[in-house]
Amino acid sequence: MKIKTIIITLLFTILPLTSFAAVSGSQIYEGIDVSNWQGYIDYEQVKNDGIDIVYIKSSQGNNIVDTYFKINYNNAKANGLKVGFYHFLTARNEEEAVNQAEFFASVISNTNPDCKLAMDFEFFGNLTVSEVNSISKVFLEKVKEITGKDVIIYCF
Numbered sequence: 001m002k003i004k005t006i007i008i009t010l011l012f013t014i015l016p017l018t019s020f021a022a023v024s025g026s027q028i029y030e031g032i033d034v035s036n037w038q039g040y041i042d043y044e045q046v047k048n049d050g051i052d053i054v055y056i057k058s059s060q061g062n063n064i065v066d067t068y069f070k071i072n073y074n075n076a077k078a079n080g081l082k083v084g085f086y087h088f089l090t091a092r093n094e095e096e097a098v099n100q101a102e103f104f105a106s107v108i109s110n111t112n113p114d115c116k117l118a119m120d121f122e123f124f125g126n127l128t129v130s131e132v133n134s135i136s137k138v139f140l141e142k143v144k145e146i147t148g149k150d151v152i153i154y155c156f
Helices: 043-048 069-080 096-108 129-147
Strands: 005-008 028-032 053-060 082-088 117-120 152-156
Touching: 028 043, 028 069, 043 053, 053 069, 069 082, 082 096, 096 129, 129 152
Parallel strands: 028 053, 053 082, 082 117, 117 152
Antiparallel strands: 005 028
């Protein structure tokens, strides 16, 4: 199993938990992002390898739920890992951004994330910088409005 390791900084601040208290606001957590591309993951081994946080792909576009979303969520939580979710955004206009925000919120509605929600927007096609910014802003604001949770931009 090859999982890329990422460093999750304060952008991914965990909700206040005593065992994860930041020291002077500079605490860094070791984390991974996962999706169906990794297949079945041994989360006991992930935890034993020193990983603290797992960001799980929940959804993509208007109607794709990651096939390992629930399995990853349940197994990460069962092994005491902190969990965050990301949506792979494919919107090409603000209306699609709203629709995808609503879809993302519905997919994660019966979960309990420990970390901020995240937008993963990687492929822009012919969109202008202004269009990318407006689509992103609409998505982020709509997710926050629906869920009441902070949303960040996930990139690497």
